[in-house]
Amino acid sequence: xxxxxxxxxxxxxxxxxxxxxxxxxxxxxxxxxxxxxxxxxxxxxxxxxxxxxxxxxxxxxxxxxxxxxxxxxxxxxxxxxxxxxxxxxxxxxxxxxxxxxxxxxxxxxxxxxxxxxx
Numbered sequence: 001x002x003x004x005x006x007x008x009x010x011x012x013x014x015x016x017x018x019x020x021x022x023x024x025x026x027x028x029x030x031x032x033x034x035x036x037x038x039x040x041x042x043x044x045x046x047x048x049x050x051x052x053x054x055x056x057x058x059x060x061x062x063x064x065x066x067x068x069x070x071x072x073x074x075x076x077x078x079x080x081x082x083x084x085x086x087x088x089x090x091x092x093x094x095x096x097x098x099x100x101x102x103x104x105x106x107x108x109x110x111x112x113x114x115x116x117x118x
Contacts, residue, residue, distance in 0.1 A: 001057075001062070002016065002061065004065055004068075005061060005064060005065065005086070008071075008072060008086075009082050009086060010079030010082075010083075023090040023093075024043070024049060024052050025043055026090075027052065027090075027093060027094060028042040028043050030094060031097055031102065034097075035102050036106075037105060037106055037109060041109055042105070045105060047101060047105075048098070048101060048102075048105065051098045051101060052093070055093045055096055056090075056093065059089065059092045059093050059096070060086075060089040060092070060093070063092075064085070064086055068082060068085070
């Protein structure tokens, strides 16, 4: 599936990975504000990133590939149009967040701060 996306967008895997990570850091900005957790702490959290990647597959990759299937099968090669369409999908994740994981992250951060101040 990722290969199909990369091909339609006319980019390589490294660029695709950078785009995905860029959207993750934007999402982390929203979560940092909503949960009062430092942004850098969220971006560095592997569990949170893995959760986000799962959401990415479900809410970005699957819907995008489904919508583009007709055009790809018709062999329409228009990376600019595909890119415009693709950038709509990441916003569908913005309202989702792993509540329990964020609570654990916040507790862990508070514990680290207590140790640091002790």
